Amino acid sequence: GGGGGGGGGGGGGDDDGDGEFGLVPTADSVWDPAEISFNENWRKRDYGSLALSAVAAVCFVGLLTELDLDADAPWHVAFYVTYGLVLVEAFFVPICTHMPLGFLCGIKFIDTDNQDVFEEVRESKPVFYMNIECYHYETRVRHVTSTTTDQDGNTRTTTRSETYEEKVIRHRDRRPKHYQSFLDLSGPGPLLAHRKNGELGIMVLVDREVQLADDETKRDFAEQAASFKAEHRFCDSHCDFSEQVVTPKLKQQVILINRNARPWWLSWPAYVLVTLLLLGYPYRQMIHKQLLSARWRLVQRVSVRPNAFPLEDAYAD
Numbered sequence: 001g002g003g004g005g006g007g008g009g010g011g012g013g014d015d016d017g018d019g020e021f022g023l024v025p026t027a028d029s030v031w032d033p034a035e036i037s038f039n040e041n042w043r044k045r046d047y048g049s050l051a052l053s054a055v056a057a058v059c060f061v062g063l064l065t066e067l068d069l070d071a072d073a074p075w076h077v078a079f080y081v082t083y084g085l086v087l088v089e090a091f092f093v094p095i096c097t098h099m100p101l102g103f104l105c106g107i108k109f110i111d112t113d114n115q116d117v118f119e120e121v122r123e124s125k126p127v128f129y130m131n132i133e134c135y136h137y138e139t140r141v142r143h144v145t146s147t148t149t150d151q152d153g154n155t156r157t158t159t160r161s162e163t164y165e166e167k168v169i170r171h172r173d174r175r176p177k178h179y180q181s182f183l184d185l186s187g188p189g190p191l192l193a194h195r196k197n198g199e200l201g202i203m204v205l206v207d208r209e210v211q212l213a214d215d216e217t218k219r220d221f222a223e224q225a226a227s228f229k230a231e232h233r234f235c236d237s238h239c240d241f242s243e244q245v246v247t248p249k250l251k252q253q254v255i256l257i258n259r260n261a262r263p264w265w266l267s268w269p270a271y272v273l274v275t276l277l278l279l280g281y282p283y284r285q286m287i288h289k290q291l292l293s294a295r296w297r298l299v300q301r302v303s304v305r306p307n308a309f310p311l312e313d314a315y316a317d
Contacts, residue, residue, distance in 0.1 A: 036190050036296050050281040052089055056082035057278050083278075090275045107201075107266075109259040110192065117256065118189030118296065124248045126210050126300050128177035128221070130228045131242045134235035135169040170236045177224045179217065181308035185299040192256050200266075200290035201257035206298055210245050213303035220304040250298065255291065 059079035108117050145159045190204050212218050225243065232239055257266070264270075266287065274283040303309070 036187070036194070036294055052082060052086045053278045053281055056086050059083075060278075086278065086280070087275065090280050107255045107257055109257055109262065111259055113192035113195075113258060116189050116191060117254070118186075118298075121189075121206075121247065121250050121298060122184040122186050124250065125182045126302065127246045127248070128179075128302075129174055129244050129246060130177060130225055131174050131244065132172070132228065132232050133169060133240045134171040134232055134238065135167055135240075136237040137165045138168050139163055140166050171232070173228075173232065175228060177221055179220075179302045179304045180306045181213075181303040183213075183301045183303075183309040185211075185301055186297065189296050190256065190294040192258055194294070195292055197292075199292040200261070200263070200287070201255055201292070203288075203291040203293050204254045204256060205293070205295045206250065206252050206254070207295065208247060208250065208298045209300070210247075211299070211301040213301050213308060214305070217302065217304045247298070247300070 056079065059082055062078070110117060141161055141163055143159055143161055145157060147155055147157045149155050190202050192202060195202065212221060225241075229239070229241055271280070271283065274280055301309070
């Protein structure tokens, strides 16, 4: 993967020490990109979907055999509830870190088997966000009304007051940490050309590692966080601080499929139809079994030093 100088201010002065990682390695000697690991196929099992579909199917059979067509009959209620859960699970509920529909949402159609779609990801600079939320609690009063009925059918309504604590957010802020240099250390991404048994495509699971290149960068990042916290110290009685690292254009799961080899049934209308017919589970398994599974590692390194990676051109393709 290629590297480049990162933007943003901040960072300390030059340091004669080489930091934790020592000298920047050359691409062909010290740095050894992680190999892509392939599995025979993608063996995910949506047991939740299978269970819901089976229960909904049983309820539907019971509904057809039920002589009482009252909409409030037990089979009607059971079918409507389970069928609704099937639709919610199929289109909205995340399972195992990705949407059940992820194999459609995450498909990347490419023109050639030798196209590396991860080159754009390797060139994306990571963003280190600092987040803070300032808040306090207020004691408030609410009135609760309750109604009781005695044995004679007389109703009695009472109202009482109770206090409760409510969280009141006064301020939120989000700010990126600044650094000067960026280097990608990842190996090439999986290619459709890696297929050996005529699989439909490749399901790529992406692992990410972001490194701080030296001790100076670690100190500077810690100082930026401390300054950010101090700036909001007296904003309110409580302040929650958090950090996150975001790599633009990175998806943890991508499916590579050749545009010219796309089957007609791999589409949204087909998925919606089979889901409505309670056949979503076998449909998913049919697709999963035709995918080669691969795991690829994205490794990026940052520094607050300008031009901290003089050998970065050695990583260029």
